[in-house]
Amino acid sequence: MTKFVKYIIIGSLFITSCVRQNNKIFDEGVSYELAIFRKNLIDSLVYSLHFEIPEEKTSEIIASALINFSLSQKEMVILDFKPEYEGSGIIGKLEVNGVSIDPEFLNEHILVSKKYLKRGNNVLKFAFRAGEQSLNRRDDLLYSLLVPDRARTLFPCFDQPDLKAGYNLSLNIPQGWNAVANGGLFKSDTLENRRVNIKFNLTDPIPTYLFSFVAGNLNVMQAEKAGRVINGYHQETDTEKISQWKDISDQIFHSLEWMEEYTGVKYPFEKYDIAIIPGFQYGGMEHTGATLYSDRTMFLEKEATLNERMDRAKLIAHETAHMWFGDYVTMPWFNDVWTKEVFANWFASQIVSPLYPDVDHRVNFVNAYYPASYAEDRTVGANPVQQRLDNLKNAGLVYGNIIYNKAPIVMEKLVMKVGYDNFRLGIKEYLSTYAYSNASWSQLIEILDKLSDEDLKKWSSVWIEERGRPHIRAVRENGDISYKQYDPLERGLVWEQDINSDSIINSDGIGYGLFLLTKEEAIEQFKKIKSGEIDSDIARLSMIINLYENMEEGYLGSNEFMINACDVLIIEKNPLIFSRLLGYISSSAQKYLLPSEVEKCLMDILVQDPDRQRKMQVLRVLAEISVSPEITGYIFKMWENPDNQKLVNLGERDLMRLSYELAVRDAGQWQYIYQKQYSRLKSDLRRGEFKYIYPSTSPISSVRDSVFNSLKNAQNRGVEPWTATSLALLNHHSRRDESVKYIIPALEILEEIQKTGDIFFPKDWLRSLLGSHNSPAARDMVERFLIDKPGLNPMLVSKIRQQSHHLYRYEKGYRAN
Secondary structure, three states: OOHHHHHHHHHHHHHHHHHHHHHHHHHOOOOHHHHHHHOOOOEEEEEEEEEOOOOOOOOOOOOEEEEEEOOOOOOOOOEOOOOOOOOOOOOEEEEOOOOOEEEEEEEEEEEEEEHHHHHHHHHEEEEEEOOOOEEEEOOEEEEEEEOOOHHHHHEOOOOOOOOOOOEEEEEEOOHHHHHHHEEEEEEEOOOOEEEEEEEOOOOOOOOHHHEEEEOOOOEEEEEOOOOEEEEEEEOOOOOHHHHHHHHHHHHHHHHHHHHHHHHHOOOOOOOOOEEEEOOOOEEEEOOOOEEEEEEEHHOOOOOOOOHHHHHHHHHHHHHHHHOEOOOEEEOOOHHHHHHHHHHHEEEEEEEEHHHOOOHHHHHHHHHHHHHHHHHHHOOOOOOOOOOOEEHHHHHHHHOOOHHHHHHHHHHHHHHHOOOOHHHHHHHHHHHHOOOEEEOOOOHHHHHHHHHOOOOHHHHHHHHHEEEEEEOOEEEEEOOOEEEEEEEOOOOOOOOOOOOOOOOOOOOOOOOOOOEEHHHHHHHHHHHHHHHHHOHHHEEEEHHHHHHHHHHOOOOOHHHHHHHHHHHHHHOOHHHHHHHHHHHHHHHHHHHHOOOOOHHHHHHHHHHHHHHHHHHHHHHHHHHHHHOOOHHHHHHHHHHHOOOHHHOOOOOOHHHHHHHHHHHHHHHHHHHHHHHHHHHHHOOHHHHHHHHHHHHHHHHOOOHHHHHHHHHHHHHHHHHHHHHHHHHHOOOOOOHHHHHHHHHHHHHHHHHHHHHOOOOHHHHHHHHHHHHHOOHHHHHEEEEEEEOOOOOOOHHHHHHHHHHHHHHHOOOOHHHHH
């Protein structure tokens, strides 16, 4: 018997055993067992899909599919489909290799008996009603967003990342609409009934979650460089915003060229187009050939800050890096989704550096990733970078600050361990070995292990597979500093890392963890910063981050932190550190209590600071946190007559944000604020957003209750960023006592929020709900809910714990007192 035949027999026995012995393959969602079963069975997969898109968004979408695939043996085939209709969603018969059969539907799956199938090539053909849960439909726009497991809500498929496929797509759309998809345009035919049929080229192999199309009343911008053409589809009407296309496209070209040069792999897909979506759920989504971006992150206000401009550049670099890491090489299962995100964020930090040569990019890296990672890693709900995942229906809960922000920190430490040149060699081998295929973190570590003398597997196990961060105590002896680590979860873990041992604790910002301070040590550090003694930007930033973390852990009072932080703000020259300080003041004030000294301090900066960008940032924070009627009145005058004040240049979105904050504070002007701001808005898109959000600021309790009750209906949560803003305003810090009643009913629909919303929405919902509460009553409601829900998904429990951590700060005894 040859080895090849032996492996076929072993594989056949494995597949048969899976079907007979493992009922989990028929569970709702996509179980890990089902994914393994299908990966061993199915190959050479191609979807040919056609969608009839009606002009009216209430009309159903009729579609058809032809699925070609090869089977390693004659065995049952299980497709995934979660329709929104009674029955299977299939229209009529299912044709299998030319034989028409009645579809068999079970637990969100379509079962095809092996008696109709054969080893080798097979064809399924059927018509169906397209599901709309992840087909975001508006009056003149729709776009698919299928990450992580939502392809099965749109069309019957094998919805797992390691069954990559080619896609032949055609769309029948109303005349006057445009469309963009993963593949390039093959042909477009105008039909007699004011319809257009668009056919796209066959794509390279991609996973189901990256399949995408956008159709609607879209305008197109184009850019060309060295023969490469990029199209940008959008619905923006503001000419000042549209004029930013050159900056956007230049940054895309730069990112593509940088990635090609670093990896040695030319852009691996047919084209690179983007669509800028109003109210898009995320900052961006890396659909091959049709990357989607939010209008909020791409079209900036007139006086965009350095942070905002760099954030846009990093977002573009992040999504572009995904073309190689995530699209070209994909994780086999969503427990390793962080691998594509860590590559994208780490490479983004490298790509953006040459675009901003005057910025200290060590400061930028620490500022971008450490605070956001700590925000979740400090909590009892902290999760490891690599999480366990039994079923893709829970894959959305894997996402969070840990995979987006802690993972790049770990990657930076890995690069330092392996060496920059060796890391690059390993990355090239990784891409070459797994091109258009799938690879896990452990497979990357195997490659890098060969290039390093370090035991990377052992090192990785603590940083990647364990949750939380170390507590670190600096020990001073004879003028030197050494460090002792403690595992706050008492597992005895040691996070292997190099920490700078000069006179300033963690002076280069590389060390990861909470560097414990007494209250006296914290105040002394603030004195050193305010005196100008700490002239190193990275040392100063590292100290400020750690002071905030000590405040959050109760070693320093929130008042002491905010008052000292604002004193530092006055003299801080680095714009990134200035923004970080402001963000900390805003977060602290909304979670705890705002000292009057801080209001006055910020007001002085707004009026007296000569830098307009600093003024703009301070105005935004003051509008969010102020409690003084005098300051509210001052901001009201700026908002009312924006052209008559000389402090800042207020853009349309700035005026909208100010409207919400002023309306919450000034009941007597509520109707006037609405009418004046609404009349200023230039587009139907902005008017729709404003009309949706503004009622949540109402001074009338019954109106706010009505808004909250409307948010419990999934149909009213169609644009999730608007919903999150509305819920946050309902729970505004100025209305804590009145809004605490929303906590339990909002938590009670959290499981539905997970099922109907996109990947970041459970976290956004919880942050909007809990972020401004600080009372024992709010904490008790959270605790009571968790006690009453013992069967709640542990990953959802972690999300609740992460977003409610501040409610337990006082329960811990407020150590600083």
